[in-house]
Amino acid sequence: MSFSSEAFIQILLIFLLLPSSICQLPLDTLTPNQPIRDGDVLVSSRKLFALGFFSPGNPQHRHVGVWFYKVPEKTIVWVANRNHPVNDSSGVLSISGDGGLVIHGKDQSTPLWSANVTLSSPNNFTAKLRDTGNLVLLENGNQRVVWDSFDYPSDTVLSSMKLGLDRRSGLEWLITSWKSKDDPGTGSCTYGIDPRGSPQLFLKKEGGPLWRSGPWIGDRWSGEPQLSSTVGLFNLSFVNNEDEISYKRVVANDSLFTRGVLDESGIYQRLMWNDKENKWIELVSDPNEWCDNYGLCGPNSNCDPYNDYKFACTCQPGFEPKSPSDWYLRIGVGGCIRKAGVSVCRNGEGFVPVNRVKVPDSSTAVRVNMSLSLEACKLECLMDCSCTAYTSADERGGGNGCLTWHGDLMDTRTYPKVGQDLYVRVDATSLGNRRRNKCSFILTAGSTYFEESSGGTAFDDSRINSELAFFHLKTITTATNNFSIENKLGEGGFGSVYKGILHNGKEIAVKRLSKFSGQGVEEFKNEILLIAKLQHRNLVRILGCCVEDEEKILIYEYLPNKSLDSFIFNETKRALLNWTKRFEIIFGIARGILYLHEDSRLRIIHRDLKASNVLLDNSLNPKIADFGMARIFSGEQSEANTNRVVGTYGYMSPEYAMEGLFSIKSDVYSFGVLLLEIITGKKNVGYYHEEYPNSNLVGHVWDLWKEGRAVEIFDSSIEEYLVSEVVRCIQIGLLCVQEYATDRPTMSAVVSMLGNDAALPSPRRPAFLLKRMTPSGEPSSGEGANSVNDVTCTIVEGR
Incomplete structure (x- = not known):
């Protein structure tokens, strides 16, 4: 069937003459003739934000709000009628001469909420939801903004939103918490700028200060050092002139979803949406520390x-x-x-x-x-x-x-x-x-003395960081109840570790060298010198030391979940580590090693990476421990040789175990073994499988990989996981345990492999080392294979 041109023109004229009510206006615009009713949704032009009615808790209470359109969870970022909900589904958001924007329920005579703007001719105005999440009321002709929601925020700060004070109008831009998770009404906590003196951000509850940012010092707030780490992610702007005091944060990539939200307890968080994990990731939280x-x-x-x-x-x-x-x-x-x-x-x-x-x-x-x-x-x-x-x-x-x-x-x-x-x-x-x-203390063979330092001269690497605490033995014995058996956390060739509680209630881990230990002052000193210089979220933090009488003691932060091996090699506890958590642990360990190899002020080879030397904090985040055997490399040095091989069999690379040659690739090998142990829940040393009786764990994984059955080795205690992700991690593990160091990736490459889905090279046959077993079936430790979370190492070389 075909139409003549005359017939087409007639049909087109009929369509154009139809009532305007059937012509749909842009999804992001509200007009006087087209209000938003309960059930309607306004969507910004790029479909980044949406506006409509929602119920946060009580389904009878309906509020008008703005939320992220593309985030699966309805994350509310602004609420209009916070304290005056509509009590049924009769709500309407419309443009009115008396109020500008108003919300009515069944009673059309009195609005429940209004923007408090008087419009002489409401038909000349429209409301638009912008891709920033800002709802603006515009005059049609010149597009002048007469009201916008960013001037009246709820509990959330979005990119481009100001905090501060308009000195001309007296309008204060600050966010206020909800009353509760189910009630968006105005709560008791606020977050905004105090303009007095040198302006600062203040977080307050019921008018009293909970936290403050410190003054603006040119590129950040004095009390927000973490802002330095967001350079490139956000563009920061601070204005302090006769017209206004304002601060805003603009995300550099507008495809990223970020928000700052103040909860009802008085915690302010900056969050970013992670599409891959389908959740909000915390960037900053204030207050964060006591x-x-x-x-x-x-x-x-x-x-x-x-x-x-x-x-x-x-x-x-x-x-x-x-x-x-x-x-x-x-x-x-x-x-x-x-x-x-x-x-x-x-x-x-x-x-x-x-x-x-x-x-x-x-x-x-x-x-x-x-x-x-x-x-x-x-x-x-x-x-x-x-x-x-x-x-x-x-x-x-x-x-x-x-x-x-x-x-x-x-x-x-x-x-x-x-x-x-x-x-x-x-x-x-x-x-x-x-x-x-003004002095510093230096450890000598079994004693401590003080040396007066001349004005401002830097300490060389033979000295302890001057900020490291020196504990008195009496303090440590009191904290550990005189090293009682009830306080004992573990024991190794170096001695024992105890839990202690200081007089202020702070929990500590006390590492006490045995008088009969093969470890000496040099190893003890090495661990202090190294770890005191390191700061990373995936490294354990040393608090101080004690050298008194015959005692040599190290004091660390206390991590209640102990070591990784107590989870992955325990039939009951390993089920507590689902695949998501295991992947986070793998990633965290990799970042910690990368920091040691490339990102710290020193280039450090750990030399004793294993499951018992990875500790877990309250949230099961990994922290690498035991730097007694670590070595510092100088300049561009990439490998060294030693006549004294230290470490643990099963984790040692072949070139180190057999030739004493160690490098950053030695740590990569150890990481590969550890990665495979985390995936399988099995120890490399002492592993036996009747189908492959001559293989250790690494060998068994390799045999299954060749047959395309690698996923069979995955820990059977885990029910939900992404097969492709597990197989990828197994492949990365095999690449790390290649026989020749040159074939192994660097840790920066490993972190990159774990963080994206790019194609990986095919692994070759890995190195298989024979195991030497103790009568108990545990891997042997000592010189030539020494470490039970202890302090043994060669001489420190300053960089």
């Missing part, structure tokens, strides 16, 4: 969460506890006051630096002068007897601008790496004592 809690230690104090070995609260230089008897019993009660009987006014006083801190609260009793250099700032503060401390207002370019405090120093805390230097006013006596007592 020292993040506002004013925890009281005025004129400093909180250092990394000094777990001692009381975290310390007084600022020149100050002492206001209530000494209560100071250690109740966290920082009363704070600190200036030492009695001292003068800090034109009496030879000076300043002591407190390094790497979030500077004190800058909202009150603070002065800002951007025209001064740091040196001029020091003189300005020195000449004013009320000035208690100073720092640079902008850290860029070596520091410029001047920030001075003229009262109590509230809410200072320390960071491990990135932070500002605060200069605190002290009296002449305290200043002189500090200069005389």
Whole structure:
């Protein structure tokens, strides 16, 4: 059947003359003639966000909200009628002259919510949902925005949304928590900028501060060092002028879904959607550590969460506890006051630096002068007897601008790496004592002595990190109940590990060298020197040491889930590690080794990677432990030789076990064995299978791989897993245990392989090492094969 051109034109004219109500407007636009009714959904042009009615908890309570359109879970980012829900499905969102945007229920006479905008001619306005998630009310002709939802946020900050204050209108941009997970009503927690003094972000509950960011220092907030790690992911903008104070974060790739959300308990999280894992991934959480809690230690104090070995609260230089008897019993009660009987006014006083801190609260009793250099700032503060401390207002370019405090120093805390230097006013006596007592301790054969260090000279690698704590033996014996059997966590060739509890309630792990151990001072010193220099989420953290009488003791963070081998080789507990968690553990171990090989200040070969040297924290995240056998490589050095082979059979590469040649590829081999053990739940050494009686675990995996049956070796205790992902990991494991070191990938390549789906090379026949078994059936340890989570290594070479 065909139409003539005249017939086609007639049909087209009939269509164009039909009532406009059947012509669908763009999905992202609301017009006076087309309101949004309960059940309708407005979608942004690129289908990134949606708007409509929803019920967060009670199905009878209907709210208008905005959510991510492409995220499977309905993640609400804005709510209009937070405190006035529609009590049935009769709700309508429409454009009105009286209110601009309004929500009505059954009662059409009184709106439940409005944008509080008066429109002289509502037919000249439309509402549009933008791809930023911002709902805007526009004047049709000039597209002027007369109202937008970003000015009235709920509990969520989106990319491009401002926090701060419009000084012209007095409008404050801040987010407020929901009342509960099921009630989007206005809660008691807020997150926004306090414009007083030097502006800061504050998280408050019922008006009282819970956490603050510290002042803006040019490229980040003083108290958010983690912002340095998001460079490239976000573009940050801070404005402070006569019109406004504002801060916004714009995601560099607008295809990424990110949000900052404040929950009803007062926790603010920045999250990113992970399509592969189909879940939100946490980037930042505030407060995150206990020292993040506002004013925890009281005025004129400093909180250092990394000094777990001692009381975290310390007084600022020149100050002492206001209530000494209560100071250690109740966290920082009363704070600190200036030492009695001292003068800090034109009496030879000076300043002591407190390094790497979030500077004190800058909202009150603070002065800002951007025209001064740091040196001029020091003189300005020195000449004013009320000035208690100073720092640079902008850290860029070596520091410029001047920030001075003229009262109590509230809410200072320390960071491990990135932070500002605060200069605190002290009296002449305290200043002189500090200069005389600046010292470091050096471990010698079985004893400790102090050496006065000359001004600012860097310590060489033979010295312990000056921030590492030296514990008294009495402190350790008290913490471990005199090394009681009830506190014992494990034992190896080096001695024993005990759980301890310090006087402030902090749990620690105490590694005590046996007097009869083959380990010596050099190995003990090696572990301290190495691990004290390392900072990574997948490495165990050392807190300090004790060398007293005949004792040599290392103190670590306590990890309650003990070691990985206690899970994967235990018939009951290994079922607790599903495939997702095992993959996360594999990935975490790989990142930790990559840090040792390439990303730390030192190039470190661990030399004793195995399941018992991977510890698990509360969330079962892996942390590599035991650096007693590790070696530092210098410059571009990539391999070395030793006459003293140390490590554990079954994990040692063939070139190391037989020739004493070790390199980063030795660790790669050990990682490959460990990866296969995690996948199978079986030990490499001592493994036996009747079908392949002459193979260890690696050999059995290889035989099955050749036959296309590799997945059969997968731990049978796991029911749900992605076959392709398991097979890929097995292939990566086989690539890591190749016989020749040159055939093995680097750890950077391994991390890349684990993180994407690119094609992998085919493995060749792996190396098979004969096992030497102890009578108990466990792998042998000692020189030539020595390690039971202990401290044995060769000489440290500084880089």
